Amino acid sequence: MNLFTGKRTRSVLRALVVAAAATALASPATSATAAPAAIPPGLSCHTGKHAVDEYTGYALxxxxxSQTQTFWVHLVCGWAPDVDGNRVTLRPxxxxxxTAHCGKIGTGIGEIHVRP
Structure with missing residues (x-):
């Protein structure tokens, strides 16, 4: 007899699937419009998603x-690993x-931060 053919086994599997779906739906969703982390002092920044590719984010x-500063964008990418963009050094x-790009396996950009 196959392990997955019994009525009791199917009932247990069905219950597990329902519980997993309920947990996933109850989890709070993140949004790319979530407030970004504090921008480093001395920098004024605008963050967003690329107009054509919503898996690409940027910090301008x-x-x-009065001092040289270095910054980079950090993307929170949902199911894919988070990524950091190129480091940019600016004189006064x-x-x-x-810019940085989330992997396509994920759910896209959840948050965009500017890091010093």
Missing amino acids: CRNNG GESGQS
Whole structure:
């Protein structure tokens, strides 16, 4: 007799599937519009998703301070591993952009942060 053919086994499997689905639906969803982490002092930044590819995120920053600063974008990618973008160094008054790309296996960008 096959392990999965008995009525009791099917009932247990069905209960496990229902419980897993209920847990997944009860979990809070994250949104790319979630508030980004605090932007490092001296930088003014705009973050967002690429207009054509919603798995690509960016941070466009301007150094309003008096010292050189380095920053990068950090993407929280749902089921795929989180990723960091290229490091960008800006002198006072300069602007630059860091981009990163979430893996397609995931659910897309959940949050976008700027890291010093």
